[in-house]
Amino acid sequence: MTVEERLTALGLVLPAPLQAPPGAKLPFAWVHVVGARVFVSGHGPTNADGSLARPLGKVGGEVSLEQGYAAARLTALAMLGSVKRAIGDLERIERWGRVFGMVNSAPGFDRQPAVINGFSDLILEVFGPERGQHARSAVGMAELPFRIPVEIEAELLLRA
Amino acid sequence: MTVEERLTALGLVLPAPLQAPPGAKLPFAWVHVVGARVFVSGHGPTNADGSLARPLGKVGGEVSLEQGYAAARLTALAMLGSVKRAIGDLERIERWGRVFGMVNSAPGFDRQPAVINGFSDLILEVFGPERGQHARSAVGMAELPFRIPVEIEAELLLRA
Amino acid sequence: MTVEERLTALGLVLPAPLQAPPGAKLPFAWVHVVGARVFVSGHGPTNADGSLARPLGKVGGEVSLEQGYAAARLTALAMLGSVKRAIGDLERIERWGRVFGMVNSAPGFDRQPAVINGFSDLILEVFGPERGQHARSAVGMAELPFRIPVEIEAELLLRA
Numbered sequence: 001m002t003v004e005e006r007l008t009a010l011g012l013v014l015p016a017p018l019q020a021p022p023g024a025k026l027p028f029a030w031v032h033v034v035g036a037r038v039f040v041s042g043h044g045p046t047n048a049d050g051s052l053a054r055p056l057g058k059v060g061g062e063v064s065l066e067q068g069y070a071a072a073r074l075t076a077l078a079m080l081g082s083v084k085r086a087i088g089d090l091e092r093i094e095r096w097g098r099v100f101g102m103v104n105s106a107p108g109f110d111r112q113p114a115v116i117n118g119f120s121d122l123i124l125e126v127f128g129p130e131r132g133q134h135a136r137s138a139v140g141m142a143e144l145p146f147r148i149p150v151e152i153e154a155e156l157l158l159r160a
Numbered sequence: 161m162t163v164e165e166r167l168t169a170l171g172l173v174l175p176a177p178l179q180a181p182p183g184a185k186l187p188f189a190w191v192h193v194v195g196a197r198v199f200v201s202g203h204g205p206t207n208a209d210g211s212l213a214r215p216l217g218k219v220g221g222e223v224s225l226e227q228g229y230a231a232a233r234l235t236a237l238a239m240l241g242s243v244k245r246a247i248g249d250l251e252r253i254e255r256w257g258r259v260f261g262m263v264n265s266a267p268g269f270d271r272q273p274a275v276i277n278g279f280s281d282l283i284l285e286v287f288g289p290e291r292g293q294h295a296r297s298a299v300g301m302a303e304l305p306f307r308i309p310v311e312i313e314a315e316l317l318l319r320a
Numbered sequence: 321m322t323v324e325e326r327l328t329a330l331g332l333v334l335p336a337p338l339q340a341p342p343g344a345k346l347p348f349a350w351v352h353v354v355g356a357r358v359f360v361s362g363h364g365p366t367n368a369d370g371s372l373a374r375p376l377g378k379v380g381g382e383v384s385l386e387q388g389y390a391a392a393r394l395t396a397l398a399m400l401g402s403v404k405r406a407i408g409d410l411e412r413i414e415r416w417g418r419v420f421g422m423v424n425s426a427p428g429f430d431r432q433p434a435v436i437n438g439f440s441d442l443i444l445e446v447f448g449p450e451r452g453q454h455a456r457s458a459v460g461m462a463e464l465p466f467r468i469p470v471e472i473e474a475e476l477l478l479r480a
Contacts, residue, residue: 027280028259028296034317039258042297098359099348100473102299105463112465120347136348137362137473139422140463143265143300145272153260153297157354187440188419188456194477199418202457262459303425303460305432313420313457 003090006126007080014081015074016050018043031086038093038156040083042102044148045074056147060109063149068103071150072118079154080126087158096123096134097155104149105140112138119152163250166286167240174241175234176210178203191246198253198316200243202262204308205234216307220269223309228263231310232278239314240286247318256283256294257315264309265300272298279312323410326446327400334401335394336370338363351406358413358476360403362422364468365394376467380429383469388423391470392438399474400446407478416443416454417475424469425460432458439472 001009020026032039045053059068084090101116103109116138124132134154144151167174180186192199205213219228244250261276263269276298284292294314304311327334340346352359365373379388404410421436423429436458444452454474464471 027277027284029293030295032257032293032295034255034257037257039295041295042299095354097352097354097357098473098475100297102297103463108463110463110465110467112463117347124347133349133352135350135352135359135361135473137420137422137471138465139362139461139471140465141299142302142462143263143268143270143272145270145298145300147270151297151299153258153295155258187437187444189453190455192417192453192455194415194417197417199455201455202459260457262457301459302462303423303428303430303432305430305458305460307430311457311459313418313455315418 003126010125012077013048014084015046015048015078017082017085018046018078019050030082033086036158036160038083038087038158040079040154040156042151042153043075043079043082044151045071046078052146052148055149057149058104058106059115059149061106065111065114068115068149069118072101072116072152073122075150075152076119076122079152083156092158093156094159095157096127096132097157099134099136100153101136101138102141102144102151103138104144104147109140112140115150163286170285172237173208174244175206175208175238177242177245178206178238179210190242193246196318196320198243198247198318200239200314200316202311202313203235203239203242204311205231206238212306212308215309217309218264218266219275219309221266225271225274228275228309229278232261232276232312233282235310235312236279236282239312243316252318253316254319255317256287256292257317259294259296260313261296261298262301262304262311263298264304264307269300272300275310323446330445332397333368334404335366335368335398337402337405338366338398339370350402353406356478356480358403358407358478360399360474360476362471362473363395363399363402364471365391366398372466372468375469377469378424378426379435379469381426385431385434388435388469389438392421392436392472393442395470395472396439396442399472403476412478413476414479415477416447416452417477419454419456420473421456421458422461422464422471423458424464424467429460432460435470
């Protein structure tokens with residue numbers, strides 16, 4: 001099964017691009033391909049229409065651990081949507097490299113890995129244990145843009 | 161126009177190296193070149209003489225958004241100064257890869273992208289839209305060294 | 321002298337793997353090798369038996385600067401232990417690339433570089449000044465998993 005077939009089998013849909021403010025021209029690329037390297041900018045959780053997913057805020061505060069896990073899962077889908085728009089076909093991805101998982105953390109919240117598992121679990125489900133394997137950090141941020149609960153940056157590698 | 165010609169046309173000057181404490185021997189390199197990869201350590205904003213630029217502190221607190229944007233712009237110049245000292249000629253840079261923008265953030269400040277735009281805008285101005293394109297994250301840190309308002313890490317790629 | 325001989329000469333021992341909760345299956349790899357690139361997940365300080373080293377908490381608060389430095393040194397050993405288990409022989413490492421040093425920081429603590437020096441100093445001691453050279457950031461996090469005082473992520477490069 002291809003990645004897209006697995007997504008379909010799981011009932012998952014890649015969302016539309018993040019809704020940017022009208023007229024905004026971003027001075028960076030969501031996904032930047034150089035040779036076989038795919039640099040992926042920090043992504044947050046979005047709904048199918050590209051709006052920011054709720055709830056916003058800090059995990060361990062107004063956002064529960066379970067909601068943080070779900071946000072990390074949505075972040076994986078948002079990232080795969082961006083990557084697909086950049087490279088055309090997700091089958092071009094040979095391996096995952098590095099995942100940097102940032103959790104907007106309420107004071108004293110120290111379960112960042114359990115939140116970012118929402119991302120890693122989805123990647124392993126759709127890419128399988130070998131192709132989806134990745135190195136990872138899961139850490140607690142003071143603040144994130146627009147009060148998103150999770151932001152994740154990554155590097156992937158294309159087939160030669 | 162070369163990158164240095166564009167800097168000159170914009171009236172911009174690359175600053176001297178960061179003034180380190182007397183006798184300090186850093187156990188890392190500001191710029192570390194391995195093959196075609198240029199790993200750039202986290203840089204902060206400096207004045208032309210290599211002293212830390214003011215104001216220091218948290219954006220959204222004692223540092224305004226506009227001052228944060230200006231600090232990110234100065235950080236780009238500091239980084240280009242370090243890269244030039246390491247590789248000799250900025251024309252050797254073929255592409256930008258990844259930019260990781262960290263904003264020393266006051267509680268509740270969530271406009272990190274508007275701050276780090278000071279860095280991205282400058283890079284695009286002097287490298288142009290294709291060569292200067294990059295992936296980016298812009299996130300909120302609890303604290304940064306010496307209370308700098310912005311710290312930015314990057315990876316660039318040299319011509320083969 | 322090899323890296324392992326230098327470790328022995330310094331009286332240093334690579335610790336056992338991090339003790340994970342019973343039954344836990346991690347959805348990521350501590351060390352992920354793709355071609356010549358070695359992506360290393362965020363590591364924290366451990367004791368020889370793989371338990372988390374004490375003290376836990378924030379540097380500049382319940383953890384002193386000196387204890388933070390020691391924690392960063394233990395983190396280097398934990399990372400080398402993981403890398404050795406992944407690649408078999410530390411002599412396969414040709415160069416260090418990037419080190420991202422995160423310090424669990426009490427409010428107002430701004431000496432993250434002095435903490436992460438515990439990591440960099442050890443790497444330079446055992447790999448030497450050329451092979452151990454690296455780019456580095458040292459920054460202040462709001463929270464880290466399990467309240468570890470230091471977490472460090474890295475990329476290394478293998479011999480061709």
